[in-house]
Amino acid sequence: MKYAYFPGCSLKGTGRAYEESLLPVMKHLGVELQELDDWNCCGATAYMAVDEGKACAAAARNLAIAEKSGLQQILAPCSACYLVLNKTQHYLHEYPAMRQTVSRALATVGLRCDGSSAVRHPLDVLINDIGLEAVKQKITRPLKGLKVAPYYGCQIVRPYATFDDQSNPTTMDRLLETLGATVIKWPLKTKCCGGSLTGTLPEAGLRLSYILLKEAIKRGADVIATVCPLCQFNLDAYHPKIAAKWEPVPIPTVYFSQLMGLAFGLPADQVVLNRGMVPMKPLAAAMA
Amino acid sequence: MSAKKEELRIGFYVCHCGHNIAAMVDCAVVARYVETLPGVALSRDYKYMCSDPGQELIQQDIREHRLNRVVVASCSPLLHEHTFRGAVEAGGLNPFYFHMVNIREHDSWVHTDRGEATEKAKALARAAIQRVAHHKALEIKKVEIHPDVLVVGGGIAGIHAAMTLANAGKKVYLVEREPSIGGHMAKFDKTFPTLDCAACILTPKMSEVGSHPNITLWTYSEVTKVDGFVGNYTVQVKRKARYVNEDLCTGCQDCISHCVFKEPKFADDFNEGLGKRKPIFIPFPQATPQAVLIDPEVCLNFKRNKNPDGSPVVGDKCKKTCVEACGEKHAIDFTQKDTLQEVKVGSIIVCTGFKTYDAGRSPAYGYGNYKNVYTALEVERLVNASGPTGGEVILREGKNADGSPKTPKSIGIIHCVGSRDKKTNLWCSRVCCMYSMKLAHLLREHTGAEMYNFYIDMRTPGKGYEEFYNKLLEEGTHFIRGRVGEVTDWAMTPEEEGRLVIRVEDTLAGVVRRIPVDMVVLATGLEPQADAGEVRRLFNMSCGGDGWFLERHPKLAPVSTFTDGVFLAGCCQGPKDIPDTVAQAGAAAAEALVLIDKGYIEQEPNTAHILEDECSGCKSCIPLCPYTAILFDEGRKKAYINEALCKGCGTCVGSCPSASIVQNLFDDQEIFSEIEGVLAYD
Numbered sequence: 001m002k003y004a005y006f007p008g009c010s011l012k013g014t015g016r017a018y019e020e021s022l023l024p025v026m027k028h029l030g031v032e033l034q035e036l037d038d039w040n041c042c043g044a045t046a047y048m049a050v051d052e053g054k055a056c057a058a059a060a061r062n063l064a065i066a067e068k069s070g071l072q073q074i075l076a077p078c079s080a081c082y083l084v085l086n087k088t089q090h091y092l093h094e095y096p097a098m099r100q101t102v103s104r105a106l107a108t109v110g111l112r113c114d115g116s117s118a119v120r121h122p123l124d125v126l127i128n129d130i131g132l133e134a135v136k137q138k139i140t141r142p143l144k145g146l147k148v149a150p151y152y153g154c155q156i157v158r159p160y161a162t163f164d165d166q167s168n169p170t171t172m173d174r175l176l177e178t179l180g181a182t183v184i185k186w187p188l189k190t191k192c193c194g195g196s197l198t199g200t201l202p203e204a205g206l207r208l209s210y211i212l213l214k215e216a217i218k219r220g221a222d223v224i225a226t227v228c229p230l231c232q233f234n235l236d237a238y239h240p241k242i243a244a245k246w247e248p249v250p251i252p253t254v255y256f257s258q259l260m261g262l263a264f265g266l267p268a269d270q271v272v273l274n275r276g277m278v279p280m281k282p283l284a285a286a287m288a
Numbered sequence: 289m290s291a292k293k294e295e296l297r298i299g300f301y302v303c304h305c306g307h308n309i310a311a312m313v314d315c316a317v318v319a320r321y322v323e324t325l326p327g328v329a330l331s332r333d334y335k336y337m338c339s340d341p342g343q344e345l346i347q348q349d350i351r352e353h354r355l356n357r358v359v360v361a362s363c364s365p366l367l368h369e370h371t372f373r374g375a376v377e378a379g380g381l382n383p384f385y386f387h388m389v390n391i392r393e394h395d396s397w398v399h400t401d402r403g404e405a406t407e408k409a410k411a412l413a414r415a416a417i418q419r420v421a422h423h424k425a426l427e428i429k430k431v432e433i434h435p436d437v438l439v440v441g442g443g444i445a446g447i448h449a450a451m452t453l454a455n456a457g458k459k460v461y462l463v464e465r466e467p468s469i470g471g472h473m474a475k476f477d478k479t480f481p482t483l484d485c486a487a488c489i490l491t492p493k494m495s496e497v498g499s500h501p502n503i504t505l506w507t508y509s510e511v512t513k514v515d516g517f518v519g520n521y522t523v524q525v526k527r528k529a530r531y532v533n534e535d536l537c538t539g540c541q542d543c544i545s546h547c548v549f550k551e552p553k554f555a556d557d558f559n560e561g562l563g564k565r566k567p568i569f570i571p572f573p574q575a576t577p578q579a580v581l582i583d584p585e586v587c588l589n590f591k592r593n594k595n596p597d598g599s600p601v602v603g604d605k606c607k608k609t610c611v612e613a614c615g616e617k618h619a620i621d622f623t624q625k626d627t628l629q630e631v632k633v634g635s636i637i638v639c640t641g642f643k644t645y646d647a648g649r650s651p652a653y654g655y656g657n658y659k660n661v662y663t664a665l666e667v668e669r670l671v672n673a674s675g676p677t678g679g680e681v682i683l684r685e686g687k688n689a690d691g692s693p694k695t696p697k698s699i700g701i702i703h704c705v706g707s708r709d710k711k712t713n714l715w716c717s718r719v720c721c722m723y724s725m726k727l728a729h730l731l732r733e734h735t736g737a738e739m740y741n742f743y744i745d746m747r748t749p750g751k752g753y754e755e756f757y758n759k760l761l762e763e764g765t766h767f768i769r770g771r772v773g774e775v776t777d778w779a780m781t782p783e784e785e786g787r788l789v790i791r792v793e794d795t796l797a798g799v800v801r802r803i804p805v806d807m808v809v810l811a812t813g814l815e816p817q818a819d820a821g822e823v824r825r826l827f828n829m830s831c832g833g834d835g836w837f838l839e840r841h842p843k844l845a846p847v848s849t850f851t852d853g854v855f856l857a858g859c860c861q862g863p864k865d866i867p868d869t870v871a872q873a874g875a876a877a878a879e880a881l882v883l884i885d886k887g888y889i890e891q892e893p894n895t896a897h898i899l900e901d902e903c904s905g906c907k908s909c910i911p912l913c914p915y916t917a918i919l920f921d922e923g924r925k926k927a928y929i930n931e932a933l934c935k936g937c938g939t940c941v942g943s944c945p946s947a948s949i950v951q952n953l954f955d956d957q958e959i960f961s962e963i964e965g966v967l968a969y970d
Contacts, residue, residue: 165651167651167652168651186778187654187657187774187776187777187778188776188778211778211780215778
């Protein structure tokens, strides 16, 4: 199995723990990832809101490079990248005017985009291409006793629910159960983490992060598992501010790929629990 | 062309239809053009051809100008072909010397360029003029109507339709899928806005149905096949085995109390799964017929495997205390099998009802996830004195400190669940606002709880309905305008802990609110039955895009279908309340009575016939006929068509390899002349 890999900016920056843990896990499962040559900004959500045409052109350049590489499947782990690339595919198929704008922009740099490649999320690939049975084979240290709150965030199921249910996604639940963890039931799987509001309107954004952290603790979770760099950042980075405003809610938030690495028994530098800001006591116990 | 014919004298009329046609088609230009065509004796435009003066005009012209053919260019033949044929006949001509051109639906309504629309009207008119020249005099045949009626579905619609017909002295077969008639209404506690007890007004009608000499009641039965045509339907009904002889059972229920299962154990459908029943049971106390039945899926006397015919294998494991209790009556019969019965009827009334929206499809409202979220139908049973709790409103989850079941102190009712939503169903289900208020009233009466109704718009158009709304407002029920975002259990305040929180934008106050409650009721909307598609095919009806059965005309033929002799009543045609359902059932019964009392129907003569000399007897037409109207004469080795069964679809005509089948009103000459007429125009 070989996929084109689109890291996006987060996985090289604030979300590097995601890349650092996902790449070894995929390799361990025999999946080959080929990073897109000369990739650029995905077009990101904020850009989309300002100028859809330019944002789509930026995204389509990545799609065009992927098509040129001959790889039909693009793995986009970051939720924002996943959404924007998917949205661009939809726009190219559904709106002839947008297709024209984008084609013209790409033509100036000698590229073309058919919109023929598929943008895939790691959870989709894990469940539908690799399969949970194959994942199970690789487990050496089941996450027994670890109580995990699965947190999907908004962008991988809204507005396009391509591989999971929009209101109650379950792919990560199934994956975590396969790893041996206990999955906490909660109604906040896709509730807003605060998004960019934590930066622009902290009184609103932080409140949303606080609700998630508080409810995860209330329901007995040891750790929150996420798929999105922005969610992970919001839930991990603002604990002092949240504690000052409401109460301390000390629970770590990690990427599902870190938990997979843990269960596969991969070395510590491939699980990178040290990247988190909140102490990872329950996970450290599982590592021991 | 045959030998010398009488001189053609065609009268042509183009109708303005007010502005409907005249706004987009220059009618005077069309009339002047047609005047120049060969065979046309006179050509006129007129404001409303369907009006009495318009029809009179045709009759007068036939007499004064010796017209022998008439063409009217106006609306769809569906609307007025009958009218104009009548006028032509009144003028002294055979009605089939008439042809109609549709320049409204096919032209003026669908075009935006007046010049081109006028050209199109001219082309269509020319085609009709060329066609009508070849029309022949035809005769309308009469077919007798069988006076018996089949009513399908025993809810309030079917009950009312059946009673109306039976009281008029007609014989009715009432077929109901469930073991008892009564439908959804039998499950309701009270009815809005009068709050009279549903059972008190329904059950007398149910028992009347059960004992009426003119009604043959077949419950636990389904229609499996319908053959024939208006006036002469042959219907096959599957009567499912209840393992109890309905005629011998007295409804004493001794068998139930003596069943080897001491306690009821199995989910009780009639109580929406809130209660339990035994393997031998009666759906509810007032069930009609008063006869028990056995569920072979759980009865110990049946094995869990099936016979080759699909029936369950009778075992001999159980002590059969039920049989013992039944004693001399010998009503229980484990060997009973499904049977097929055939009846002949002249007309059919379909009243197959609705199902409620599956609340699980709106996961944001937590049904199935939070135990104290209920559907409205569940609450109907909960507040009902004959329901699973004897009318006591107790929560599924949570106990008081002393271990007793908990009663809700605050209740939220969410309107429009599965209605008025692009993601689920677009339509307003019409009854939910009213039944939500009824439940608010009843729940408050039973529990004293604080009541919250969350609505998008209050829809109370009915006699006494707005007054009922006012009553609820005065009672102190809170009405919050806004579509609820979610029902959840994450708490922000100590007051919210352990309760359900309804999150909603209060669009009147302009704030987002969180209302903590103990119980949530989802006002689920109405949907077509799951098997509406199959039922539609069975009775050869149409469905709208939304899945409800389609009436022939939304205003002027609301209980007729596109199949003659098949009528509709109740919610299978669309959501409606009990008063509207009963009114519609009465109307459907009246339509059936019209057919029966007239005694015959006139058959459109557009049937096909076989030119015997040319038929080679290849039989290729026979399997193609959807109405099995083509038979084969083994003696002469020729096919022949039963005109009473022929619907004039033309399938056989097109398929005959030797072109030996001719259809009245659609013979080759007529069709080719019409095509030439359109194409010849430049």
